[in-house]
Amino acid sequence: MTGTPLVQRARGRPRDSGKDQAIREAAWRILAERGFDGLTFESVAEMANCSRATLYRRYASKVELVSSVLYETSRSIEPTVPAEALPRDILIAHATAAALYMSDYRGQALLNLTTASFRLPELAAATENYGKNEREYYLRELRRLRPDASEATLAFACDTLIGGILYHATFRHRSLAPDEIAGLVDSAMALLAD
Numbered sequence: 001m002t003g004t005p006l007v008q009r010a011r012g013r014p015r016d017s018g019k020d021q022a023i024r025e026a027a028w029r030i031l032a033e034r035g036f037d038g039l040t041f042e043s044v045a046e047m048a049n050c051s052r053a054t055l056y057r058r059y060a061s062k063v064e065l066v067s068s069v070l071y072e073t074s075r076s077i078e079p080t081v082p083a084e085a086l087p088r089d090i091l092i093a094h095a096t097a098a099a100l101y102m103s104d105y106r107g108q109a110l111l112n113l114t115t116a117s118f119r120l121p122e123l124a125a126a127t128e129n130y131g132k133n134e135r136e137y138y139l140r141e142l143r144r145l146r147p148d149a150s151e152a153t154l155a156f157a158c159d160t161l162i163g164g165i166l167y168h169a170t171f172r173h174r175s176l177a178p179d180e181i182a183g184l185v186d187s188a189m190a191l192l193a194d
Helices: 017-038 042-048 052-058 062-077 087-101 102-119 121-145 151-171 178-190
Strands: none
Touching: 017 042, 017 052, 017 062, 017 102, 042 052, 042 062, 052 062, 062 087, 062 121, 087 121, 087 151, 087 178, 102 121, 102 151, 121 151, 121 178, 151 178
16 A cells, blocks of 8 residues: 555554554444544544543544544455465455445445545545555556556546445445456456557
């Protein structure tokens, strides 16, 4: 991944990774159920069974919390692929992780974040930055497949792949089988053909 989350680590004792996971889980659930406006440090603290002070030590704002939740969740499900793997196999691995990422209540949370970002420029900037960084995984492999393709063509193929996953996982609330994910990858790769 290129880029880093907006959250900077403070000095002091190391964070409790179990608490970080509980905070992420609580934030996702609240975003899914109540949207960005319903996401408060108080509601996250209550659901994560921690104090508000714990959250304030980690995040300066709700947008910073959301940025961290997006980034850390991605890193927690990021596939490990061998360096010698073929671009298609890498695309399938990342598409499978994306389908997992967007599944269940997280899909609804992502839709709620998208809706809120239309009216909140700071949230829009954070989610756009996150999306740009995540797209680089796909674009890198698509470039390997077709180095002479225009950036517009690569972006269209990338967005078509991600959009297909988003549609099935988020809008239709259905899991994608491995052969379906491979089919989406192959369709995106076909868009690179002359």
